[in-house]
Amino acid sequence: MTIPHQSKGSRSRDEVLAGEYVLGALGIEDRLNVQERMRNDRPFAAIVRRWEDNLLQFSDDYGSEVPPEMLFTRMDGRPWRPRRRRSMGMALAFWNSLAVWRGIGLAALGTLSLYLCLEAGADMRPGSEQSLVAGSSVRNGAIRLVAHYDGGSGRLQVTPAVAGGGKEKSLQVWMVKGTSEPHSLGVLPQTGENEVIVPPELRSRLADGATLALTVEPLGGVPFGAARGPMIALGPAHP
Numbered sequence: 604m605t606i607p608h609q610s611k612g613s614r615s616r617d618e619v620l621a622g623e624y625v626l627g628a629l630g631i632e633d634r635l636n637v638q639e640r641m642r643n644d645r646p647f648a649a650i651v652r653r654w655e656d657n658l659l660q661f662s663d664d665y666g667s668e669v670p671p672e673m674l675f676t677r678m679d680g681r682p683w684r685p686r687r688r689r690s691m692g693m694a695l696a697f698w699n700s701l702a703v704w705r706g707i708g709l710a711a712l713g714t715l716s717l718y719l720c721l722e723a724g725a726d727m728r729p730g731s732e733q734s735l736v737a738g739s740s741v742r743n744g745a746i747r748l749v750a751h752y753d754g755g756s757g758r759l760q761v762t763p764a765v766a767g768g769g770k771e772k773s774l775q776v777w778m779v780k781g782t783s784e785p786h787s788l789g790v791l792p793q794t795g796e797n798e799v800i801v802p803p804e805l806r807s808r809l810a811d812g813a814t815l816a817l818t819v820e821p822l823g824g825v826p827f828g829a830a831r832g833p834m835i836a837l838g839p840a841h842p
Contacts, residue, residue, distance in 0.1 A: 615784050615829070617647055619814055622837045625654040657833035757801040759788060759809075772832070775824040778805060779814040788815075790824035813840045 623629050624637045641648040759776065776788040776799055788809075789799030801809060817836040825831055 615779065617650055618785075618829075619779055619816070619837070621647070621650040621654050622816065622834045624651060625658065626834075626837055628838060654834070658835075757803060757806045759799050759801050772819050773822050773824045774835075775818050775820045775830065775832075777816040777818060777830055778809060779816070780808050785816070785829060787825065790820070810840065814838065815840060 620637065624634060629637065637651075641651060774791045776791065777785045778788050779785045786802075786805055786808075788801050788805065791799060815838060816830070816834050818830040818834045819832040820830065821832070
């Protein structure tokens with residue numbers, strides 16, 4: 604998590620802090636600190652406003668969908684059953700479907716926060732699998748994202764984003780560690796594999812204290828430099 608008073612003067616950290624504020628990932632005390640800084644730091648306040656405008660424009664790309672009437676009839680006629688925990692494989696198979704992503708309520712995207720955490724007690728040695736669990740919320744409901752990271756192969760598996768605005772777009776994964784500049788971890792393919800190969804030189808840095816972000820970029824992603832498109836998810840990795 605970015606510390607509000609320590610990010611001043613660093614553009615990359617200010618971008619992360621502004622995103623955390625707009626997406627609702629900060630605690631009450633940190634939010635108050637950010638609001639105080641916005642009153643005294645005009646350039647930083649402009650970054651926050653840009654974040655807010657980008658998210659509002661992103662949600663305008665999608666229209667609302669009304670479920671068919673027969674769906675409610677079937678739901679009302681179905682006997683109640685206790686909820687059962689589905690296996691991880693079933694959950695991944697469900698979210699691997701691009702049709703599900705296109706049909707989900709992205710029109711309700713007002714604020715979206717992403718929390719990533721390393722599974723408690725995970726083996727950090729090369730070749731071990733580290734589980735990253737992402738919980739995100741939108742205005743009219745909740746979306747559960749599940750991701751796996753294998754420390755040996757550098758394989759980071761996450762759910763893909765959907766294109767918007769009438770043009771094909773890509774979801775690009777970024778990592779920020781400490782006060783360093785953001786590094787691209789790769790672009791999620793449009794074919795539904797929902798995973799990227801983390802560059803070898805960055806694998807050891809993808810651990811506790813790193814911040815992961817997802818941005819919507821032009822098709823193919825940004826080849827170099829910082830992110831250009833709106834960030835739709837953000838969160839720190841922690842034990």
